Amino acid sequence: MNKIQVCFSPQLFPLFNDQKSIVVVVDVLRATSVICVCFANGAKSIIPVETLEEALEWKAKGYLAAGERNGVQQKGFDFGNSPFSYVGNNIKGKEIVLSTTNGTQAIHAAKKAHKVVIGAFLNISALAHWLDNQGKDVIILCAGWKNKFNLEDSLFAGALANILISAGNFKTDCDSTLAAVLLYENAAKDIYGFLEQSSHRKRLAHLKLEKDIRYCLNTDKTDVIPIFQLDRLVAYGGE
Amino acid sequence: MNKIQVCFSPQLFPLFNDQKSIVVVVDVLRATSVICVCFANGAKSIIPVETLEEALEWKAKGYLAAGERNGVQQKGFDFGNSPFSYVGNNIKGKEIVLSTTNGTQAIHAAKKAHKVVIGAFLNISALAHWLDNQGKDVIILCAGWKNKFNLEDSLFAGALANILISAGNFKTDCDSTLAAVLLYENAAKDIYGFLEQSSHRKRLAHLKLEKDIRYCLNTDKTDVIPIFQLDRLVAYGGE
Numbered sequence: 001m002n003k004i005q006v007c008f009s010p011q012l013f014p015l016f017n018d019q020k021s022i023v024v025v026v027d028v029l030r031a032t033s034v035i036c037v038c039f040a041n042g043a044k045s046i047i048p049v050e051t052l053e054e055a056l057e058w059k060a061k062g063y064l065a066a067g068e069r070n071g072v073q074q075k076g077f078d079f080g081n082s083p084f085s086y087v088g089n090n091i092k093g094k095e096i097v098l099s100t101t102n103g104t105q106a107i108h109a110a111k112k113a114h115k116v117v118i119g120a121f122l123n124i125s126a127l128a129h130w131l132d133n134q135g136k137d138v139i140i141l142c143a144g145w146k147n148k149f150n151l152e153d154s155l156f157a158g159a160l161a162n163i164l165i166s167a168g169n170f171k172t173d174c175d176s177t178l179a180a181v182l183l184y185e186n187a188a189k190d191i192y193g194f195l196e197q198s199s200h201r202k203r204l205a206h207l208k209l210e211k212d213i214r215y216c217l218n219t220d221k222t223d224v225i226p227i228f229q230l231d232r233l234v235a236y237g238g239e
Numbered sequence: 240m241n242k243i244q245v246c247f248s249p250q251l252f253p254l255f256n257d258q259k260s261i262v263v264v265v266d267v268l269r270a271t272s273v274i275c276v277c278f279a280n281g282a283k284s285i286i287p288v289e290t291l292e293e294a295l296e297w298k299a300k301g302y303l304a305a306g307e308r309n310g311v312q313q314k315g316f317d318f319g320n321s322p323f324s325y326v327g328n329n330i331k332g333k334e335i336v337l338s339t340t341n342g343t344q345a346i347h348a349a350k351k352a353h354k355v356v357i358g359a360f361l362n363i364s365a366l367a368h369w370l371d372n373q374g375k376d377v378i379i380l381c382a383g384w385k386n387k388f389n390l391e392d393s394l395f396a397g398a399l400a401n402i403l404i405s406a407g408n409f410k411t412d413c414d415s416t417l418a419a420v421l422l423y424e425n426a427a428k429d430i431y432g433f434l435e436q437s438s439h440r441k442r443l444a445h446l447k448l449e450k451d452i453r454y455c456l457n458t459d460k461t462d463v464i465p466i467f468q469l470d471r472l473v474a475y476g477g478e
Binding site for chain 2: 008009011012015016145146147148149150151154173174175176178179182183186197198199200202
């Protein structure tokens with residue numbers, strides 16, 4: 001049996017990192033959903049960076065650059081953080097540098113781990129299947145909101161943990177995993193409705209991003225598994 | 240309307256501390272329950288310290304000393320962390336120095352806040368009533384387990400938030416409060432049974448502390464509100 005744990009904040013990740021687990025980074029609204037969409041649409045790689053300045057340095061070297069803070073695309077960038085921007089020939093075969101409020105920070109918190117992959121509802125079944133075949137312990141790292149707990153990432157963690165535990169090869173002795181699974185069980189019938197109260201959904205609704213939210217809560221739009229190698233994410237499966 | 244927030248780990252408390260909220264520190268199993276029992280049984284003050292060494296220095300000056308790590312009373316101490324030890328003339332009028340695995344660490348994380356009080360199921364109604372009359376924002380700080388999320392403190396946070404929000408003077412825009420309230424609603428009918436899966440209950444059961452657990456999950460055994468002043472806790476109400 002392998003072990004599954006959930007970490008609710010990038011700031012707490014050092015308490016979990018054991019250098020042998022696979023770490024699944026999740027920022028459902030919207031960075032890790034966007035990353036899945038990029039690879040589903042044929043991007044070659046995504047370079048997650050912590051600061052907007054660093055992203056602009058890559059852009060000056062010829063990379064496409066995406067920069068978002070607090071839900072809003074930043075000045076001087078080719079893209080923000082909407083899954084609907086990353087389509088067609090803009091993306092195919094391209095290398096994109098990405099800096100967001102929470103998601104890319106979480107990837108950096110995790111990058112010293114044994115192995116880092118990207119999770120979202122958009123790739124949840126393919127990811128669960130892949131994790132089930134690895135024979136390794138799993139830590140789901142929720143990006144949260146500026147290092148605080150958030151509902152949507154915790155729900156995803158609960159959904160993924162639920163699949164893995166039900167399949168029979170994983171168990172947990174971790175209270176945050178038990179709590180995440182219970183939250184997911186309460187929300188499963190209507191995740192969009194459940195998140196109505198959540199702080200980040202309110203934040204994005206205010207920015208008229210309801211369409212993005214609905215899209216990011218879809219399951220299984222792609223089989224791709226973005227995996228971190230050296231300094232960038234590449235696609236493990238799918239196209 | 241006042242605001243209520245829940246912080247799931249002492250390590251994350253600096254993200255919440257605004258120097259004007261009242262902070263409720265909770266470590267249901269068992270430190271904050273023990274603190275309530277001490278004051279209910281007439282203790283004069285409790286001095287929470289971070290290290291066992293520091294606690295022994297106070298003992299050398301004539302104080303009673305309680306020292307616990309990982310559920311077990313430590314060598315050289317008058318008490319461990321069981322509510323059943325703090326009774327009768329041992330306690331009445333006494334000053335006690337206390338160092339535990341999680342609870343006293345959480346009190347130290349919180350001590351730079353505007354005001355710090357102690358919460359447990361044992362004093363929940365009196366505490367809620369008192370908080371409702373203060374006209375201040377509230378942060379419930381869960382001690383957790385070595386800075387990780389735990390179920391029993393989160394449940395208490397949900398129970399307390401539920402009372403305050405239902406009474407009409409508090410609202411929340413904090414996802415961790417929403418999650419804590421939902422966990423509590425799922426567990427309310429049988430908190431003891433709900434915690435059966437929890438990691439710390441398993442830890443204490445292994446140490447044959449089921450009787451302590453059952454006692455700490457009782458509500459309203461006392462009206463006392465332990466409050467932090469300078470370097471120690473004193474009783475605000477009750478006896």
